Amino acid sequence: MTCVLRRRVWSLVSAILLLSLLSACSSQPATVYEGLGGEPGLAAVVDNLLERMAKDEQIVRYFQDTDITLFREGLTEHLCDVADGPCEYGGDDMKATHRGLNITQADFDRLVQLLIYAMQDEGIPIAVRNDLLKRLAPMYGDVVYQ
Amino acid sequence: MIKSSVDHFIRVVFFPLFLTMVCGFGHADSRIVATGGASNIEGSAGGGVVPWAVINGYGSSDEWAVTGMATGVFVDDFTLKVIGASVSYDNRVELSFARQRLKLDSLGGDLQQDIIGLKYKVVGELLYTTMPQISVGVQYKDVDDFSLPSAVGARDDSGVDYYVAATKVFFDALWGRNVLVNGTVRATKANQGGLLGFGSERNNRYRYMKEASVAVLLTDNLAVGMDYREKPDELDFAGEDDWQDFFIGWFVNKNLSVVLAYADLGSIAGFDDQKGWYLSIEGAL
Ligand code: HEM
Numbered sequence: 001m002t003c004v005l006r007r008r009v010w011s012l013v014s015a016i017l018l019l020s021l022l023s024a025c026s027s028q029p030a031t032v033y034e035g036l037g038g039e040p041g042l043a044a045v046v047d048n049l050l051e052r053m054a055k056d057e058q059i060v061r062y063f064q065d066t067d068i069t070l071f072r073e074g075l076t077e078h079l080c081d082v083a084d085g086p087c088e089y090g091g092d093d094m095k096a097t098h099r100g101l102n103i104t105q106a107d108f109d110r111l112v113q114l115l116i117y118a119m120q121d122e123g124i125p126i127a128v129r130n131d132l133l134k135r136l137a138p139m140y141g142d143v144v145y146q
Numbered sequence: 147m148i149k150s151s152v153d154h155f156i157r158v159v160f161f162p163l164f165l166t167m168v169c170g171f172g173h174a175d176s177r178i179v180a181t182g183g184a185s186n187i188e189g190s191a192g193g194g195v196v197p198w199a200v201i202n203g204y205g206s207s208d209e210w211a212v213t214g215m216a217t218g219v220f221v222d223d224f225t226l227k228v229i230g231a232s233v234s235y236d237n238r239v240e241l242s243f244a245r246q247r248l249k250l251d252s253l254g255g256d257l258q259q260d261i262i263g264l265k266y267k268v269v270g271e272l273l274y275t276t277m278p279q280i281s282v283g284v285q286y287k288d289v290d291d292f293s294l295p296s297a298v299g300a301r302d303d304s305g306v307d308y309y310v311a312a313t314k315v316f317f318d319a320l321w322g323r324n325v326l327v328n329g330t331v332r333a334t335k336a337n338q339g340g341l342l343g344f345g346s347e348r349n350n351r352y353r354y355m356k357e358a359s360v361a362v363l364l365t366d367n368l369a370v371g372m373d374y375r376e377k378p379d380e381l382d383f384a385g386e387d388d389w390q391d392f393f394i395g396w397f398v399n400k401n402l403s404v405v406l407a408y409a410d411l412g413s414i415a416g417f418d419d420q421k422g423w424y425l426s427i428e429g430a431l
Contacts, residue, residue, distance in 0.1 A: 058176075104206075104207045104208065105206050105207035105237065105271070106174070106176040106206035106207045106208060106209055107176075108274075109176040109177045109178065109206040110176045110206070112178060112273075113176065113177075113178050116178060116366070120366070125322075126322060126323070126365065126366070127318065127321070127322020127323070128322070130317045130318040130322055130323065130324055131317070131318045131322065133317050133318075134317030134318045137273055137274045137317060138274070138276070140271065140273075140274035140275065141274070141275070
């Protein structure tokens, strides 16, 4: 009995592995940046995100003294860089940028949520969204509780 | 004695706490959808039959979350109905309660088990750290009617399971989709999860059981996957098999999720090849 179940589990696992190998060959945009729609696409996502941040009480309080025009520029450049676009982020690293802000896990979760909503709103395909999140998620440790 | 202390716990501790959370402190739901998993049949956040390291609901740091669930498992000769609820705080601790009622469709009659669960996140963040999220948990289980468990050779009508679970979400892992992987090790004396009592006449040792789940998030709100749960096989008069299920979970929003699964539970209390449907609905605040 147990043996039959095990065999079934393995056949499922190998089917998934095979499919993932096949899908690696199918065509996809060359970079996340292109997937986001290049410069205008990224700009639309950032603007959508900024509007959501402005409306979110929990997030907006961190930006009372921020020059939003500069922040918008910096964030766009940073995301363009992270997404393998034709940019190089010239600002400080994420740890230095967020030092002293004492951003919590809830703030981070919230911002990730707003970014997902913004990307969904702008029609970014799920694979591109997940690829961008994969690149941003490891920054968690540098951003929170600094 | 034990029975009444469980009821006492529910009446005096759990539900007042539950109501306070709902009505008093308010709640929050900063975490992203589906990261709370579902409620497993024992009331702990997880897959259908496996507790995961995730904390129930969508509360993040300093936030409360509460959930309520109802589950039915309909296999050939048995029907299991579960209601449960949980309170979580800080995306760190989870206190849960579940009441299982097993209808013995072919044998006649039914039996009931209460489960109080406590889970604590030790390290890691499901979405963000290279280290998986790791939690430890206990489940105190108490069966109300010992006649069937004792007839099949069980020793006790109550017991405690201890488990360690590690869960991680891998972004963009399969067809651009996110994949959740969970592994759990459970120390248990429970026969059929406790419904057939704890330990056996011959043996009162803890056994270490391996459990695993994999889920692919096909969309932001739809997950498909499977659970596998190794089980002890200690009873003289009732063989026991590992459990397995294939599920599809629809996370409608942060307040509502539905899980449909096809479960293969093997032999139960002398009835072989128990297969059938699993349906669970969870509400979260
Ligand atoms: C992975 C997640 C995050 C990334 C990639 C990120 C990125 C950035 C970047 C690139 C800047 C500098 C922009 C510039 O050059 O001016 C910045 C600044 C800032 N970020 Fe973040 N951030 C993240 C999470 C958060 C969170 C969760 C919060 C809090 C809710 C936050 C609050 C701020 C604040 C307050 C500033 C400073 C604005 C100023 O200069 O006044 N960030 N962030």
